[in-house]
Structure formats: C-alpha cells, structure tokens
Amino acid sequence: MAAAISASENGVRDILLLExxxxxxxxxxxxxxxxxxxxxFKEVLTGPEYADRFVKKLAGVxxxxxxxxxxxxxxxxxxxxxxxxxGAMETVKAGAVIMATGCRExxxxxxxxxGTRPAGIFSAGLAxxxxxxxxxxxxxxxxxxxxxxxxxxxxxxxxxxxxKVKAVIEIQRESRGLVRNVVQCVEDxxxxxxxxxxxxxxxxxxxxxxxxxxKVDVDMNEIPGTSFSxxxxxxxxxxxxxxxxxxxxxxxxxxxxxxxxxxxxxVNRTSVPGIFVCGNSFKVYDIxxxxxxxxxVAGRMAAEYLKTVKK
Numbered sequence: 001m002a003a004a005i006s007a008s009e010n011g012v013r014d015i016l017l018l019e020x021x022x023x024x025x026x027x028x029x030x031x032x033x034x035x036x037x038x039x040x041f042k043e044v045l046t047g048p049e050y051a052d053r054f055v056k057k058l059a060g061v062x063x064x065x066x067x068x069x070x071x072x073x074x075x076x077x078x079x080x081x082x083x084x085x086x087g088a089m090e091t092v093k094a095g096a097v098i099m100a101t102g103c104r105e106x107x108x109x110x111x112x113x114x115g116t117r118p119a120g121i122f123s124a125g126l127a128x129x130x131x132x133x134x135x136x137x138x139x140x141x142x143x144x145x146x147x148x149x150x151x152x153x154x155x156x157x158x159x160x161x162x163x164k165v166k167a168v169i170e171i172q173r174e175s176r177g178l179v180r181n182v183v184q185c186v187e188d189x190x191x192x193x194x195x196x197x198x199x200x201x202x203x204x205x206x207x208x209x210x211x212x213x214x215k216v217d218v219d220m221n222e223i224p225g226t227s228f229s230x231x232x233x234x235x236x237x238x239x240x241x242x243x244x245x246x247x248x249x250x251x252x253x254x255x256x257x258x259x260x261x262x263x264x265x266x267v268n269r270t271s272v273p274g275i276f277v278c279g280n281s282f283k284v285y286d287i288x289x290x291x292x293x294x295x296x297v298a299g300r301m302a303a304e305y306l307k308t309v310k311k
Contacts, residue, residue, distance in 0.1 A: 006299025139234025151238020
C-alpha cells in the first residue's frame with residue numbers, strides 16, 4: 001500500500017494493486033499486539049490499526065485500482081503478469097512492477113528435526129492466525145523452537161489463552177528476536193528459555209507427545225549427557241523467514257541462493273529493469289515501519305523508471 005501511494009504521489013497515474021487475501025494489510029491483520037508505528041506514526045499501534053491507517057489513505061487515492069483475492073501465477077522479464085481473481089484469469093502488461101510479497105516461514109523439514117510426523121506441529125505465524133483471526137487454540141502444552149519475534153510473541157499469546165508454554169528452545173547462544181519481545185513475552189511470564197539447545201527428536205503417533213532436547217557446542221554438535229525430555233502436545237516453529245520471490249525468479253531476476261532475495265547493489269532494485277522488490281521480500285526487516293519506508297522508496301523508484309523509459 002505504501003508503494004502504491006508513493007508511486008501515485010510521484011506521478012504514476014495508472015496503478016493496479018493485487019492482493020491475494022480478502023483484506024488489505026497482510027500479516028498485520030493477525031498481529032493484535034502493540035508495538036507498531038513507533039517510528040513511522042510516532043504512536044503505539046496494533047497491527048490492524050497500523051494497516052487501517054494505510055487502507056484509509058489508499059481509499060483517497062483515486063488512480064489505484066484494487067483487486068482482492070487475486071493470485072499472480074506468472075511474471076515475465078517483460079513485466080507481463082497473469083493472475084487469477086474470482087471468476088476470471090487476467091493478463092496485464094506493466095510498465096513497472098513492484099513486488100511486496102513478504103516472506104514465508106521455515107518449516108520443521110528445513111531444520112531437519114528427526115522423529116515421527118504427528119499432528120500438532122505448526123509454524124508460529126500459522127498458530128497466530130488460528131488464535132487471533134480464526135478463534136482456535138492450536139494446543140495446550142507448547143514447546144517453541146527458535147526465538148524469532150513471532151515465536152516470542154506467540155509464547156505470550158498462548159499464556160494469555162491459558163495454555164502452558166513449557167520452553168523456548170534456541171540453537172544459537174542468544175535470541176534472534178527484539179530485546180523488548182524477549183523481556184515482555186518470555187521473561188515477564190517466567191517461560192524457560194534454553195540457549196545453545198535444540199530438539200533432537202519428536203515423539204507421537206496421532207498427536208505430539210513429547211520432545212527430546214539436547215545442548216549443543218559452538219559447532220552445533222550435540223553434547224553427550226545433556227539430553228532431557230519435555231512432554232507437550234504442540235510444537236511451534238519460529239526458525240526464520242524466507243523471502244517469497246518465486247515470481248521474480250520466474251521472470252529471470254538473479255537470486256541469492258543463500259537468502260532467496262534478489263542480488264542487487266541497491267535496495268529495492270533487481271537485475272531485471274523495471275522489476276522492483278521492497279519490504280521483507282527484498283530483505284527481512286525487524287519492524288514494519290522500515291518496511292513501509294522502503295515501500296515508499298520503491299514507489300518513487302518505479303515512478304522514476306517509468307519517466308526514464310518514456311524519454
């Protein structure tokens with residue numbers, strides 16, 4: 001939304017905003033906790049409140065066409081997009097494309113945790129959506145793997161829903177989340193946090209029953225004699241994010257295989273002229289205010305590119 005508004009403010013007069021969900025706002029809609037907007041709005045807002053500021057601002061921009069429940073299935077290097085929307089498949093050729101597709105979460109399979117494959121293993125973001133949007137409690141005794149911000153926030157969220165969080169397990173020697181989330185979401189609730197530890201095995205037939213946990217050395221090797229078990233019915237994976245960039249890869253954009261982000265010497269730019277990437281799909285930011293700021297930059301960059309092409 002910030003990119004679309006910025007492009008309009010910088011002279012672009014024909015803008016199409018595609019959103020695959022039924023609402024604008026993306027992940028913000030399930031982030032009911034506060035902490036958003038401190039930098040951009042100089043206020044403390046919840047995720048939905050932050051998103052709503054831009055929804056209302058966008059509503060006043062008459063040259064932006066909005067298409068909800070629209071899923072892009074193809075993008076070419078010539079900026080031709082095919083997208084599905086309710087009842088139709090559409091094709092459009094753009095003068096410039098800004099991708100603000102965000103990230104997806106890493107899964108259990110990506111961090112290679114052995115054991116059975118029972119129900120009860122969720123990504124932290126999925127569990128957040130289930131509780132905050134759909135009104136379901138995924139489990140009652142929870143172990144959280146990884147100390148990313150969503151995992152830390154969900155530790156507190158489960159406690160507030162009367163579930164028990166048995167532990168947060170982090171393989172690194174320190175948390176990957178913001179200090180405020182470590183303090184407010186874990187330490188303030190007395191949740192055990194094990195650094196330099198990992199889950200070595202998951203047990204359970206139909207549902208998760210317990211996990212084995214072991215300490216690791218600086219080379220991530222298991223230390224003999226340090227293993228212990230925790231019973232639980234739910235495991236939350238908060239082990240990092242992957243930029244969602246399959247479409248630009250399809251268009252021939254050079255991708256860094258380690259990060260899945262575009263190879264670029266300048267923020268928001270890609271190796272294919274006219275295709276820009278902003279926000280967490282370019283690199284993972286800690287706060288949404290930074291994502292917004294880079295979205296505005298991407299809008300300006302796209303507008304400048306279009307002026308150059310016309311000349």
